[in-house]
Amino acid sequence: MNVAxxxxxxxYDGLIPNNVGLGEDVRVKRALExxxxxxxxxxxxxxxxxxxxxxxxLRTAVSVDPKGWAKFDYVKMPDYKWGILLAPQAEGRTIxxxxxxxxxxxxxxxGEYRAMLRRLIVIQGDTExxxxxQQRHLGKTAxxxxxxxxxxxxxxxxxxxxxxxxxxxxxxxxxxxxxxxEALLQRRSGDPDSPRMLGAFNEKTPDWLSFxxxxxxxxxxxxxxxxxxxxxxxxxxxxxxxxxxxxxxxHMFVGETGVTRVIQRTCEAMKEAGITDPFDIARVRKLGxxxxxxxxxxxxxxxxxxxxxxxxxxxxxxxxxxxxxxKGRYRENRLTDDHKLExxxxxxxxxxxxxxxxxxxPALSALNMRLRDDYVNDAxxxxxxxxxxxxSFGIPFQIKLPHVAFNRNIGEFxxxxxxxxxxxxxxxxxxxxxxxxxxxxxxxxxxxxxMQPQYExxxxxxxxAPPKVGIDNxxxxxxxxxxx
Ligand code: BYC
Numbered sequence: 130m131n132v133a134x135x136x137x138x139x140x141y142d143g144l145i146p147n148n149v150g151l152g153e154d155v156r157v158k159r160a161l162e163x164x165x166x167x168x169x170x171x172x173x174x175x176x177x178x179x180x181x182x183x184x185x186x187l188r189t190a191v192s193v194d195p196k197g198w199a200k201f202d203y204v205k206m207p208d209y210k211w212g213i214l215l216a217p218q219a220e221g222r223t224i225x226x227x228x229x230x231x232x233x234x235x236x237x238x239x240g241e242y243r244a245m246l247r248r249l250i251v252i253q254g255d256t257e258x259x260x261x262x263q264q265r266h267l268g269k270t271a272x273x274x275x276x277x278x279x280x281x282x283x284x285x286x287x288x289x290x291x292x293x294x295x296x297x298x299x300x301x302x303x304x305x306x307x308x309x310x311e312a313l314l315q316r317r318s319g320d321p322d323s324p325r326m327l328g329a330f331n332e333k334t335p336d337w338l339s340f341x342x343x344x345x346x347x348x349x350x351x352x353x354x355x356x357x358x359x360x361x362x363x364x365x366x367x368x369x370x371x372x373x374x375x376x377x378x379x380h381m382f383v384g385e386t387g388v389t390r391v392i393q394r395t396c397e398a399m400k401e402a403g404i405t406d407p408f409d410i411a412r413v414r415k416l417g418x419x420x421x422x423x424x425x426x427x428x429x430x431x432x433x434x435x436x437x438x439x440x441x442x443x444x445x446x447x448x449x450x451x452x453x454x455x456k457g458r459y460r461e462n463r464l465t466d467d468h469k470l471e472x473x474x475x476x477x478x479x480x481x482x483x484x485x486x487x488x489x490x491p492a493l494s495a496l497n498m499r500l501r502d503d504y505v506n507d508a509x510x511x512x513x514x515x516x517x518x519x520x521s522f523g524i525p526f527q528i529k530l531p532h533v534a535f536n537r538n539i540g541e542f543x544x545x546x547x548x549x550x551x552x553x554x555x556x557x558x559x560x561x562x563x564x565x566x567x568x569x570x571x572x573x574x575x576x577x578x579x580m581q582p583q584y585e586x587x588x589x590x591x592x593x594a595p596p597k598v599g600i601d602n603x604x605x606x607x608x609x610x611x612x613x
Contacts, residue, residue, distance in 0.1 A: 135484045139192055139214065146212030148193060149296070160299040164310055171314045172207060175262045176285055179269060180206055182613035185281045186600065190214050190289070192294075193372055201601045203611065209285045213296045216371035224362030225461050226468035227454035234364040238301045242453045245446075246363055247302055249456060251309050252326055253358065254294030255316065256351070259330035260343070262318035267340055268578035272590035275335070278600065278609035279383045283344060286376045293369045300367065327539060329434040336576050337593075338391060338419060342431035345384030346508060350438045352377050353459055353504045360457030363497075369604075383464055385511045386596060392416050392515055393594040395524040407526040414575055417591035421519065421526045423576070426568045428528055429549060431510065433536035439501040441540045442477050448493040458496065459503040475499055478533060479541050485551055505530065536567065584612060 139148045144162060151158045170304050173181060184203040192198045193214050222234040238246060252466045261284045271277035298306035320330045329347055356376060359370035398416040399405070407413070413420040436441065440447065450456040451470065458464060466473065475495035476487040492499075511529060516527050532541035532551030546559035549566050561571075568576075583590045587606030599607055 139212070141191060141210070141212075141548045144189070145292075146210045146213075146214075148214055149300075151213065154300070157296070157300045160307060161296065164295060164299070164307075164314075167311070167314050168211075168288075169207060171258065171406045172261075172288060175258070175265060175317070176288070177206065177268050177281055178265050179608070180281065180612070181205065184611040184613070186278055186603075186607075187282055187285060188601070188608045190372075190376065193217060195375070198375065206281060206285060209288070211285070211289045213292055214372050215365065215368035218368060222364060222367075223600065224454040225360055226457045226470075227362065227452050228314075229362060229467070230468050232362075234362050236364055238363065239453075241370055242455060243302075245450060245453060246366070246455055247298070247305070247309065249358065249450065250294050250297050250366065251313070253354065254291055254298070254309075254313050255326045256330050257291040257294065258313060259316075259318045259325035259327075260284075260287050260347070262325075263330065263332070263334040263343070264340060267334065267337060270337065270582050271584070272337055272593045273583050273588060273595075274609040275589075275596060275599065275607075276584055276593075279387075280340065281610070282311045282600075283348075283380050283383060286380070289372050289376070289555060291398070293373055297365055297369060327497050328437050332594070333435060335573070336580050337387070338424070338576060339431070341384050341391065342427050343384070344380050345511060346431040346435040347438070348377060348380040348384060349508055350435050350504060352381065352508070353500055354438075356459050357456050357461075357500060358460040366455075380435070380442075381511075385514070387593075388424070388511075389515060389518060390594040390596065391419055391592060392421070392424060392518050392528075394523070394592055395421060395424070396519060396524055397594065399524065400522055407524050417579065419576065419579065419592055421524070421528075421571050423568065425570060426566060428512075429535065430567050432530055436501060436504075436533055437537060437539040439504065439540075439612030440497045440513065442479065442498040442501075443541075444497045445494065447496040448491075451496055459500055459581030468575055469556045476543075480545060483553075485542075485547075485553070501533070531566070538605055545563075583612075 139146055140152055145151060182205060185206060186201060187199050187204045187209060188199040189210050190198055190212060191200050224230055224232050224234055238407045262281060262285060267280055268277060295310045295313065316325050318325045324331045334343050334346065355370045355374050359367050359374060362368045377570055395418040398418040399413060402416055404412055407421045410420045410422060433612050470492040473492040474489040475492040477490045477495045477498045479486060481488060506565045512528050512530060517524050531549035532547060534547035537543045537550050546554045546556060548554055579592045581590065586608040589595050595605065599605065
C-alpha cells in the first residue's frame with residue numbers, strides 16, 4: 130500500500146485509531162490488540178489515582194493535519210482513544226546525516242543497526258509511562274479543575290507516546306520487539322528491583338510545583354531528544370517523533386505557564402502585604418504563597434536532574450547513532466555543515482586538572498554535549514519570561530539556571546561537588562550548603578502544607594494565579610473535570 134495516499138485519513142472507528150493502515154496489517158493489529166489489555170491494566174494500576182471514572186475535558190488527536198489535528202470532549206480516561214499517528218511521509222526523503230547521508234530514508238530497519246535502533250526506541254518508550262507513574266498521586270492535591278485537566282491531558286498523551294514506540298517495536302522488531310513492548314509495562318518508576326531506565330524518571334514528583342518544573346525542564350529534554358530522533362534516517366521513527374512533538378509543546382506550555390502563575394501569585398501577595406524583600410521567607414510563607422528562593426531551589430533540582438538525561442558529554446553511543454544515521458542533532462535539517470562531522474570538533478566543558486574548562490573534542494563524540502547546550506539555550510528562554518513577571522512587580526530577584534556542574538550524577542561533573550555558580554566544593558562544604566541550593570525538609574513540608582485540593586470550578590488554590598485563557602477558549606468557571 131502506498132502510505133503517502135493514506136495519510137491524513139485516520140481510521141478512527143476501530144479499537145486503535147491510526148493512520149498507518151492497521152486494518153490491512155493483520156499481524157501488527159493482532160499484536161497490538163494483544164498488548165492493549167495489559168496497557169489498560171497498567172493504566173488502571175499506575176495511571177492517575179482516583180479519577181478513572183471522572184469525565185475529563187480532553188483533547189484527542191484525530192488527524193495529523195497541523196491546522197486541525199485535535200478535538201476536545203469529555204472522556205473517561207480509560208476510554209481515551211490512544212491512537213497511532215505518524216506525520217505524513219515526505220516524498221523522496223533522504224537520510225539527512227551520517228555515513229549514509231543522501232541515501233533514501235529507510236522504510237525498514239537497517240539490519241546492521243537493528244540493536245542500536247531498538248535501544249533508542251526502548252529508552253524513549255520507557256520514559257513515557259514512567260512520567261505517568263511519577264505523577265499519579267497529583268490529582269489528589271490539584272490547585273484547580275483547570276490544572277487537574279492539564280495533568281490528565283499530559284498523562285494520556287504520554288500514554289499515547291508509549292503506544293507510538295510500542296507500534297514501532299511491534300511492527301519492525303518481531304519477537305524481541307514484542308518482548309520489549311511487554312517489558313515497558315513491567316518496569317516501574319522508583320522500583321528498586323525493576324526501575325525505569327533513566328535516572329530522572331525514578332525520582333518522585335511529590336507536589337505541583339515539581340510537576341510544573343518537570344513539565345518545563347524534563348519534558349523539554351523530551352522535546353530535544355524527539356527533535357534529534359525526528360531527524361532519523363529510519364523514516365517511521367522520524368514520522369512518529371514529528372507528530373509527538375506537536376503534543377509535547379502543550380506539556381511544556383503547562384510547565385512554563387504553571388511556574389509563571391506560581392511566581393505571579395507570590396509577587397501579587399508580596400505586593401499586597403507590602404513585602405519588598407524576597408528573602409523575607411517566613412513572612413512571605415505566611416501569605417500562603419511559595420517564596421521565590423524556594424521556587425529557585427526547585428528549578429535547581431529539576432534542571433540538574435534533567436541534564437543527566439543527556440548522558441555523558443563524550444559518548445561513543447551518541448557518535449555511533451549519528452554516524453549510522455539514526456539520531457541526528459537538534460534541527461539537523463537547518464544546519465549547514467557537512468552533516469558527517471568526521472573531521473570537525475566541538476568545545477566540551479570538562480574537568481581538566483581539577484578545573485572546569487572547555488576542551489575541543491571530536492564533534493561526533495560530543496553530540497550529547499551539543500544537544501545539552503541547545504537544551505540549556507532553549508530552557509533559558511522561558512526563565513527570562515519568568516523574570517519579566519518578577520521585574521514587573523519591582524522585586525529584586527531573578528531566577529537563574531544553575532551551572533551545568535551543579536548536582537550531577539551522570540557525566541563529567543558527577544565526580545565533583547559544585548555550587549550553583551560552578552565553584553567546586555569539598556564533600557563537607559556541599560553537605561553543609563546543600564539545603565541552600567536544593568529544597569530541604571522544611572521547604573518540602575511547607576510546600577506540602579499548601580497542597581490542598583481546590584475542585585470548585587473557576588476557583589484556584591492560594592498559591593497560584595488563574596491562567597490568562599482557558600483551554601479550548603473555555604470561560605473561567607468551566608468545569609474541566611466532572612469528578613465522579
Ligand atoms: N540514567 O554513552 P552514554 C522524554 C547510561 S525524555 C541512567 O553517555 P548515550 C519525556 C547509558 O544508557 C527523552 N543511565 O549514553 C520527558 C549507557 O548505558 P549502556 C527520552 C544513563 O546513549 C518527560 C551508559 O550510561 N529519550 O521523552 O550517549 C515526560 C553510557 O552513557 C543515563 C531519550 O533519551 C541516565 N540519565 O546517552 C515524558 C532518547 N545517561 O547502554 C517523556 C533516547 C546515560 O552503555 N536515548 N546512561 O548500558 C538516548 O539517546 C540515549 O540513550 C541517552 C544516553 C541520551 C539517554
